[in-house]
Amino acid sequence: MSNHAVTVALATVAVMFILTACHRKPLIAHARFVNLPVAGWQRTMPLTFTPEYDDSTMNYTLTLAVRHDNAYPYRNLTMMVDIIAEDSTVTRNTIDMDLADEYGNWTGGGFGTLYQTQVKLIQSASPASARSLVVWQAMDNCDTLRGLVNLGIIASPCRR
Numbered sequence: 001m002s003n004h005a006v007t008v009a010l011a012t013v014a015v016m017f018i019l020t021a022c023h024r025k026p027l028i029a030h031a032r033f034v035n036l037p038v039a040g041w042q043r044t045m046p047l048t049f050t051p052e053y054d055d056s057t058m059n060y061t062l063t064l065a066v067r068h069d070n071a072y073p074y075r076n077l078t079m080m081v082d083i084i085a086e087d088s089t090v091t092r093n094t095i096d097m098d099l100a101d102e103y104g105n106w107t108g109g110g111f112g113t114l115y116q117t118q119v120k121l122i123q124s125a126s127p128a129s130a131r132s133l134v135v136w137q138a139m140d141n142c143d144t145l146r147g148l149v150n151l152g153i154i155a156s157p158c159r160r
Helices: 003-022
Strands: 030-035 047-049 060-069 076-084 090-098 109-111 113-124 131-135 147-158
Touching: 030 047, 030 060, 030 076, 047 147, 060 076, 060 090, 076 113, 090 113
Parallel strands: none
Antiparallel strands: 030 147, 047 131, 060 113, 060 147, 076 090, 076 131, 109 113
């Protein structure tokens, strides 16, 4: 084999390697849900989430999702959400989700007796600005909240 043929073969392999290395894997949304106790979610029981991020250089939309059944006794759900950044700064948000309309009809999606409602917490967050989230039940005059099944955080990559 001549030197020219070897050079062409090595160049071809190098280009194929570079093209393969530059190919990005598709980014997907990651969700993490926790089951809430059947006896109810106590006001003093915070739920801590650590969102999963595929790419630390991208921004993500963070969504809070709640699943409830027909036993949930209220039309809305109020929560406090602490967003903790990598540098330990905390941003607190009050979230008031409407789970039913004024006639008592559940507004979330789902089938059977399980409904899911979600609200966007952050439109475009870097992984460093939202390292973890702590969610507290904050319903007035309710120490133990029954009828909620799951609570979760969904991290979806923002498209460039």
